[in-house]
Amino acid sequence: MPAKNDPADLIRRVRRGEHAAASRALSLVVDEDSSAEALAKDFFKSSGSAQKIGVCGPPGAGKSTLTGRLISHYRSLKEKVGVLMVDPSSSISGGAFLGDRLRIMEHATDPGVFIRSLGSRGMIGGLTHSIFGAIHVLEALGCARIMIETVGTGQDEVDIASVADTVLYVTTPAMGDEIQAMKAGAMEVADVFVVNKADLAGGDKAVADLKGALSLGMPGAQAARYAGHHGAAAVRAAAAAAVAAPAWDPPVVPATALSGEGVEELARRIEAHGAHLRESGEGRERLKHQHATELRFWLQRRVLQTALGRVTDKNLEELLAHKTDPSSLGRKLLKA
Amino acid sequence: MDKPIRVLIAKPGLDGHDRGAKVIVRALRDAGFEVIYTGIRQTPEMIATAAMQEDVDAVGLSLLSGAHLTLFPEVVKKLRKAGLKDVLVFGGGIIPDEDVPALKKAGVSRVFGPGTSLQSIVDYLNESLKVAR
Numbered sequence: 001m002p003a004k005n006d007p008a009d010l011i012r013r014v015r016r017g018e019h020a021a022a023s024r025a026l027s028l029v030v031d032e033d034s035s036a037e038a039l040a041k042d043f044f045k046s047s048g049s050a051q052k053i054g055v056c057g058p059p060g061a062g063k064s065t066l067t068g069r070l071i072s073h074y075r076s077l078k079e080k081v082g083v084l085m086v087d088p089s090s091s092i093s094g095g096a097f098l099g100d101r102l103r104i105m106e107h108a109t110d111p112g113v114f115i116r117s118l119g120s121r122g123m124i125g126g127l128t129h130s131i132f133g134a135i136h137v138l139e140a141l142g143c144a145r146i147m148i149e150t151v152g153t154g155q156d157e158v159d160i161a162s163v164a165d166t167v168l169y170v171t172t173p174a175m176g177d178e179i180q181a182m183k184a185g186a187m188e189v190a191d192v193f194v195v196n197k198a199d200l201a202g203g204d205k206a207v208a209d210l211k212g213a214l215s216l217g218m219p220g221a222q223a224a225r226y227a228g229h230h231g232a233a234a235v236r237a238a239a240a241a242a243v244a245a246p247a248w249d250p251p252v253v254p255a256t257a258l259s260g261e262g263v264e265e266l267a268r269r270i271e272a273h274g275a276h277l278r279e280s281g282e283g284r285e286r287l288k289h290q291h292a293t294e295l296r297f298w299l300q301r302r303v304l305q306t307a308l309g310r311v312t313d314k315n316l317e318e319l320l321a322h323k324t325d326p327s328s329l330g331r332k333l334l335k336a
Numbered sequence: 337m338d339k340p341i342r343v344l345i346a347k348p349g350l351d352g353h354d355r356g357a358k359v360i361v362r363a364l365r366d367a368g369f370e371v372i373y374t375g376i377r378q379t380p381e382m383i384a385t386a387a388m389q390e391d392v393d394a395v396g397l398s399l400l401s402g403a404h405l406t407l408f409p410e411v412v413k414k415l416r417k418a419g420l421k422d423v424l425v426f427g428g429g430i431i432p433d434e435d436v437p438a439l440k441k442a443g444v445s446r447v448f449g450p451g452t453s454l455q456s457i458v459d460y461l462n463e464s465l466k467v468a469r
Contacts, residue, residue: 020419023391031339094340095365101386102375108382115389119340119370 007038014140022141029133043136048287050139050146054164059152061170062196064103065257067147073267082114082138082146089119126150127159132294161189162293166273170194173202192269198254210252248276307333340370342392346383347376351401363454384414393465394424409442
């Protein structure tokens with residue numbers, strides 16, 4: 001009998017499709033256990049095997065309920081679905097209330113659905129540091145679709161675009177006029193817009209406002225998402241290639257998640273975007289960009305932990321005495 | 337980084353009184369736990385599957401309907417069947433003292449009745465689970 005957390009045994013069982021093994025592997029990866037690297041090395045081989053669907057938007061827009069509906073749709077096609085739901089961790093206690101699962105309990109005992117709740121654990125932007133590692137576990141498990149629901153942060157949760165293949169932005173009527181829809185941020189990175197609760201008053205206007213705001217941009221402007229915030233030349237080149245790909249103009253889909261109305265249409269649009277990614281070559285560029293982001297997450301965490309681990313009280317005293325300054329000290333810590 | 341203790345709070349069976357469960361959820365969150373709450377009217381299978389997929393360290397069951405002698409042991413059974421041999425199971429709600437020995441025998445490690453201080457639940461979990469890890 002192999003030890004409980006033996007990496008080779010876990011890998012074998014995850015690849016056989018065992019949920020309990022995937023669950024334990026997820027814990028090890030998310031907790032950054034010492035065995036996590038061995039697992040990650042193997043699971044990474046499966047990266048790119050699933051369509052990763054990001055679901056973002058403000059709190060209460062209906063992301064979880066809509067996710068539940070999409071799960072039902074994919075299950076009717078007999079596809080295996082993985083779900084990662086991120087909720088905020090407390091900056092005070094470190095604890096978290098992970099409540100998204102409650103919305104999709106209809107899939108609780110379906111052996112074709114694996115759901116995991118994650119705390120954001122100190123990361124802002126709607127995700128968690130270990131999101132890529134968690135995705136790779138579900139890819140290795142054999143999921144055809146992986147739904148990633150972000151913390152409902154709303155305007156600025158753009159990281160999801162560097163993680164998911166297809167990003168849904170879920171909003172509702174009465175979330176503001178077209179001026180809101182013209183702002184930078186999450187609105188720029190979505191591939192499909194959903195006006196949920198479209199049966200409420202103002203539903204038609206919300207759809208029209210969104211379409212109007214989107215039509216102001218150049219065709220395919222959404223693809224320009226990659227440019228800018230990465231420093232390295234190689235990453236910029238990947239971004240430029242993605243921009244050069246044929247245009248995808250994000251559709252706006254009205255839906256009512258509670259009744260299921262509009263979900264078929266939404267699923268069709270998601271499918272069309274998947275086909276667009278495959279046929280235009282943009283999918284490959286996105287995957288490359290995702291890997292670059294995964295590398296960035298790893299480096300940020302590792303470099304920060306290493307450098308911070310070297311800070312002594314003496315260093316801080318030197319700062320107080322103006323014997324050194326933060327940038328000189330920082331340089332020294334990185335070199336040590 | 338310290339890994340947070342993960343706890344599933346669940347309400348099995350036909351009982352919509354979830355105030356107590358929500359108070360516990362909130363207290364555990366504020367004590368640094370990652371808490372998953374699956375809502376009311378759960379079957380033992382649903383609770384066991386959620387506990388397995390979330391890889392929790394403990395499952396807390398809340399019940400005020402009087403069916404605890406049936407449902408709590410059933411949840412424990414389903415948890416063990418799902419391969420969760422070490423998961424700590426604790427309970428709370430309107431549970432007469434004379435029922436507690438039977439529940440303990442069935443694998444419920446501790447039962448917290450009305451009036452229990454939240455801190456004593458937090459302390460109990462911290463103590464039991466720190467050792468187990």
